[in-house]
Amino acid sequence: MPKQQPSVATRDDEATYQIGEVAERTGVTQRTLRFYEEKGLLQPPSRMEGGFRLYSEDDVRRVEQIKRLQKLLGFTLAEIKEMLEAEEVREEIREERRQQPDAGADVKRARFLTLIDVTERQHDIRQKVEALNAMKAELEERLAHYARRLEELDEVGKVSSPSATASAPQS
Amino acid sequence: MPKQQPSVATRDDEATYQIGEVAERTGVTQRTLRFYEEKGLLQPPSRMEGGFRLYSEDDVRRVEQIKRLQKLLGFTLAEIKEMLEAEEVREEIREERRQQPDAGADVKRARFLTLIDVTERQHDIRQKVEALNAMKAELEERLAHYARRLEELDEVGKVSSPSATASAPQS
DNA sequence: GAGACCCTTACGTAGCGTAAGTGTGC
DNA sequence: TGCACACTTACGCTACGTAAGGGTCT
Numbered sequence: 001m002p003k004q005q006p007s008v009a010t011r012d013d014e015a016t017y018q019i020g021e022v023a024e025r026t027g028v029t030q031r032t033l034r035f036y037e038e039k040g041l042l043q044p045p046s047r048m049e050g051g052f053r054l055y056s057e058d059d060v061r062r063v064e065q066i067k068r069l070q071k072l073l074g075f076t077l078a079e080i081k082e083m084l085e086a087e088e089v090r091e092e093i094r095e096e097r098r099q100q101p102d103a104g105a106d107v108k109r110a111r112f113l114t115l116i117d118v119t120e121r122q123h124d125i126r127q128k129v130e131a132l133n134a135m136k137a138e139l140e141e142r143l144a145h146y147a148r149r150l151e152e153l154d155e156v157g158k159v160s161s162p163s164a165t166a167s168a169p170q171s
Numbered sequence: 172m173p174k175q176q177p178s179v180a181t182r183d184d185e186a187t188y189q190i191g192e193v194a195e196r197t198g199v200t201q202r203t204l205r206f207y208e209e210k211g212l213l214q215p216p217s218r219m220e221g222g223f224r225l226y227s228e229d230d231v232r233r234v235e236q237i238k239r240l241q242k243l244l245g246f247t248l249a250e251i252k253e254m255l256e257a258e259e260v261r262e263e264i265r266e267e268r269r270q271q272p273d274a275g276a277d278v279k280r281a282r283f284l285t286l287i288d289v290t291e292r293q294h295d296i297r298q299k300v301e302a303l304n305a306m307k308a309e310l311e312e313r314l315a316h317y318a319r320r321l322e323e324l325d326e327v328g329k330v331s332s333p334s335a336t337a338s339a340p341q342s
Numbered sequence: 343g344a345g346a347c348c349c350t351t352a353c354g355t356a357g358c359g360t361a362a363g364t365g366t367g368c
Numbered sequence: 369t370g371c372a373c374a375c376t377t378a379c380g381c382t383a384c385g386t387a388a389g390g391g392t393c394t
Contacts, residue, residue, distance in 0.1 A: 020347065030348085035384060050392045052348055070383095071245075073317075077383070115327050191373065201374080206358060221366040223374055241357095248357070 015046045015054040022055045026063040033063065041066055041081050086118040186217045186225040193226045197234040204234065212237055212252050257289040 023030045033053075036042040042062060045053045062084070069080045093111050100107075194201045204224075207213045213233060216224045233255070240246045240254065264282050271278075 018347075019349095029385080031384065031386080034350095039383090048348095048392085050348080051350095052392070074242075074245075119327050189374075200359080202358065202360080205375090210357090219366085219374095221374080222376095223366070 014058070015056040017055040017057075017060065019053045019055070022060055022063065025060055026067065028063060028067065036063070036066065036077075039077060039081070041077060041084070082121065086122055089114060089118050185229070186227040188226040188228075188231065190224045190226070193231055193234065196231055197238065199234060199238065207234070207237065207248075210248060210252070212248060212255070253292065257293055260285060260289050 019030045019033055022033060033042065037044055042059060045055045045059060047053055066080055069075045069083065070077070075083070093115060096111065190201045190204055193204060204213065208215055213230060216226045216230060218224055237251055240251045241248070246254070264286060267282065
């Protein structure tokens with residue numbers, strides 16, 4: 001018997017991808033997707049009758065966003081969660097303003113206070129972003145260094161072994 | 172794997188820093204220093220009579236190098252260990268060549284084979300470096316995106332809280 | 343009815359953080 | 369002598385990896 005009708009289905013009219021497809025498309029593992037869900041970074045997707053998860057296009061985009069923030073910018077999942085939540089709040093308010101631009105002064109004030117709140121809670125995150133700018137220069141320097149090293153390696157490799165194979169990685 | 176040098180301490184005539192000083196200068200914790208030692212990324216430093224660790228200037232540099240490889244380029248400690256070991260081997264050979272440029276053909280051949288070996292074992296690492304070049308473009312794009320976002324946040328913040336912290340200049 | 347695919351449960355790993363209890367050095 | 373500093377031991381946390389055992393599906 002059918003078990004669950006999600007109490008609030010944001011939009012699962014579009015939920016058509018099984019976990020394996022999402023994993024493949026986003027380049028993360030199924031474990032990771034379940035883990036993100038467990039930690040609240042992804043909202044629980046809808047399910048098929050048998051319990052299989054069904055993801056939407058939006059979910060896919062969200063995963064990609066998480067991955068970018070994590071891998072390229074080095075944020076922790078906790079930070080990412082905060083950022084995404086804050087971003088959602090801002091979007092909500094933006095929507096609200098669009099739909100009710102002439103709300104009462106108190107409502108407007110409340111919206112504003114909310115914005116200030118999420119903004120302040122992102123303070124450390126902002127610092128991290130600034131630090132990244134500094135890091136970028138260093139990164140480029142490093143890359144140049146390794147580029148030179150690679151050239152050295154290439155020269156050695158070229159002169160030497162015609163048959164270079166067979167080494168399995170790792171200890 | 173070539174691991175140990177002759178039991179001669181490379182030069183602890185210079186070993187003068189206690190763990191706390193090294194931690195402070197390199198920005199890592201004492202725990203991290205002990206952990207690196209435990210994992211073989213740092214060779215065990217000399218000790219005082221009571222057991223206190225004594226680090227040299229070289230050790231400090233090594234820690235800084237590890238941190239750069241890890242934080243800026245995202246290598247794992249295992250990879251870093253391999254890289255540093257390989258780099259050491261290359262330096263040894265460079266030294267050898269300088270001191271005995273006219274060794275026998277077999278010795279020269281042996282040196283060369285060693286170079287090839289460490290080179291091949293760094294193959295996956297080289298790929299990672301190449302991937303980083305690709306990532307750099309994406310990183311810059313992201314940074315631009317967040318720079319815009321920061322401006323938004325700044326506007327909100329400016330209007331609102333007078334005691335909002337000093338925003339750093341810079342791009 | 344047989345894979346390919348998915349489920350939960352749960353233990354393993356990396357890279358440290360963080361005590362706890364105790365010894366060392368200036 | 370005090371007290372900052374160091375030592376070992378060991379359990380905790382994050383962000384997953386990796387079976388194990390068992391249902392589900394066009």
